[in-house]
Amino acid sequence: MVKNQTRKEETRRNILDAASRGFREKGFAGVGVDGISKAAQATSGAFYAHFGSKDGAFLAALELGLDEVIDGVPQFQRDFGDGWTDAFIDYYLGRDHRDDLACGCAMTSLSPEMSRADAKSRALYDRKMQTIAGLVAKGLPQFPADQRLAKAWAFLGILIGGLTVTRALSDDTAIDAVSGAVKNAATDLLRA
């Protein structure tokens, strides 16, 4: 039974990863169950055995994606200490992250999908985003405690908006102008 279980979890993980990439890159409506399953080297049979529905897979992919942020933020805080926000800004608006649609931050790729998502996904998004904002707020000791959460929300907002616009643009000069401007604005926002 053990060997079968690990194989099962492997299939599930493959499908979940493919769903996560597909939804981020092409949006919920832009990718199909068959396409996800094929990308995972599996079939729609396995897809439905594991996730029950396309909405179910989206819910799982959303949770996976936002948990990456929930894990990532404290990691930045540990790795970079006081300067963690600068490092985070550079990463978030940097070229690698901008070009990696499929594996980039779920906040930017999936937030625009939420208004069309089902109730369970929307509720999960609410909870996870509040957790993320709270974690960011913890890393802003330069502000009085009662201002940190607001700064955190604004910080997330400008990063998400900036990344969205730079990804939407094609011209490299314009992209650099926007990402530079947004980086400066995000930095200034967090100056006490």
Place this chain on the structure above:
Amino acid sequence: MVKNQTRKEETRRNILDAASRGFREKGFAGVGVDGISKAAQATSGAFYAHFGSKDGAFLAALELGLDEVIDGVPQFQRDFGDGWTDAFIDYYLGRDHRDDLACGCAMTSLSPEMSRADAKSRALYDRKMQTIAGLVAKGLPQFPADQRLAKAWAFLGILIGGLTVTRALSDDTAIDAVSGAVKNAATDLLRA
């Protein structure tokens, strides 16, 4: 011939409006040609006669949507003078605009679609967005001329990101917290 022409333009306009609403609300992949045509009280035959393809209709809807911004920004500047940015912030992050997915600002609803759009739409987006940023920059005389465009891009970024997040959230308390925080950040950004 005259009457037929106005009828033709009316049909075109109805389909374009329906496409504009559909793409903003449901995304490019989330709405179909038949659905758009039906919403316009027309048929797919008229749709293809006027726009040639779904991509063609998206291009036209994108142009229409960004032109609304290109018209709207100078209007705010004329109507509100020096305080135009405050009025714009209040409008952009206000409840009415947030709740109006179908008719809200195309920058927020369509930017996330651009990375999947065809070359012509992407090129149009680039041109129109640079026009918009230039118009915003003109309305920021409190900054030296060489800083205005950067401030304008950051301003657009935070508004787009803020609106995206508040639209994605369901909980009213969280929505108010985010929109308030983003409003403050946008205001502070434009302080000389």
Place this chain on the structure above:
DNA sequence: TTACTTATATAACGATCGTTATATTTCTTA
């Protein structure tokens, strides 16, 4: 092995996808 459970694959459902070709309607002009 033999029976049984579980995980995955296959096949098919009706519906809708974007698109094309053709039919029909509507209007203009002679």
Place this chain on the structure above:
DNA sequence: TAAGAAATATAACGATCGTTATATAAGTAA
């Protein structure tokens, strides 16, 4: 009013959509 052109409607194409039901394969336990 008859003929012609233009605008729109209808019907159909193969492909894919999300989902279900069933078949096959791979595992464990006797």
